[in-house]
Amino acid sequence: MSKATEPTGSPRASVLDRASPRGLAILGASTAVLLAATIAGALFLAPGDAIQGPAQRIFYIHVPSAWIGGLAFLVVFVASIAVLATRSRRWDRLAASSAEVGVVFTLAVMLTGPLWARPVWGAFWQWDPRLTSYFVLLLLYLSYLALRGYVNEPMRRARYSAVLGIVAFLNIPLVYFSVQWWDSLHPGPVVANPEGPQLPGSMLAVLLLGLLAFTLLYLLLLWLRIDLTARREDVEVTA
Amino acid sequence: MDVWGYTIAAYVLAALLYGGYLTALLAQRRAIRRRSR
Numbered sequence: 001m002s003k004a005t006e007p008t009g010s011p012r013a014s015v016l017d018r019a020s021p022r023g024l025a026i027l028g029a030s031t032a033v034l035l036a037a038t039i040a041g042a043l044f045l046a047p048g049d050a051i052q053g054p055a056q057r058i059f060y061i062h063v064p065s066a067w068i069g070g071l072a073f074l075v076v077f078v079a080s081i082a083v084l085a086t087r088s089r090r091w092d093r094l095a096a097s098s099a100e101v102g103v104v105f106t107l108a109v110m111l112t113g114p115l116w117a118r119p120v121w122g123a124f125w126q127w128d129p130r131l132t133s134y135f136v137l138l139l140l141y142l143s144y145l146a147l148r149g150y151v152n153e154p155m156r157r158a159r160y161s162a163v164l165g166i167v168a169f170l171n172i173p174l175v176y177f178s179v180q181w182w183d184s185l186h187p188g189p190v191v192a193n194p195e196g197p198q199l200p201g202s203m204l205a206v207l208l209l210g211l212l213a214f215t216l217l218y219l220l221l222l223w224l225r226i227d228l229t230a231r232r233e234d235v236e237v238t239a
Numbered sequence: 240m241d242v243w244g245y246t247i248a249a250y251v252l253a254a255l256l257y258g259g260y261l262t263a264l265l266a267q268r269r270a271i272r273r274r275s276r
Contacts (some may be wrong), residue, residue, distance in 0.1 A: 039250065043246075043250070053242045054242045054243045054245075054246045055242050055245055055246055057246050058245070058246055058249045058250075061249065061250065061253050062249070065253070104256065104257065104260045107256060108253050108256050108257065111249070111252045111253065111256065112249040112252070112253055115245045115246075115248055115249040115252070116245070116249065118245055119242045119245050217257065220261075221257075221260065221261060221264065224261070224264040224265070224268065225264060227268065228264060228267055228268050228271070231268065231271045231272070231275070232271060234275070235271060235274065235275055
């Protein structure tokens, strides 16, 4: 591989290279405690919903997974712009890792959503604007990961996937506003509502706890994924 | 399946997905560390 085609990176080590065992242990333990508290709060402490019954409790993992999936793709978008501006391997590593972790969060949304829809709507799936645009979002980021698998030359792979990482993000506003722009079966925003949060304080508290827990889970998975990529690159260089 | 069944299934599937991905990352990291030693 020629030096001219290799994405560059600063020689200084950073959190975008390696995860420290102590840092991972602290982050892992904090994530586990907060996730356990979220599950306990969601299943046993939060008040039941009079109309939806127990199915409403899926909301406490479905909504944070969707929000953090969106955050992961925002990170891909920003890191992709940075890749095109700096040609840095570190930004490419961050974009690729965040895309993969974001796909995991998106799959969690796609698994938990239908299990809520079946008892509430009477069907696992509807080709509704929110569900359809979200399915397209999943396909876009799966194609991002597939593209990375097809291009071997690192600089070209970084450039091509950065373009797709920027274009794919344009679907996020479509997903978010789909429930307002078109007739949708999917519930509208209950927290970011113009008239304030449309749920009781005890439900909001569990939701915010879940949001914090899933944010830490995202950081943990992202850090491990970046660390793994950096280690693989080191093995390839020394091989 | 009653409504609690769908709720518990959602939590179990999410745990398997996130837990499975975390386990896969840790296993690959361990394998690379062992190989590079």
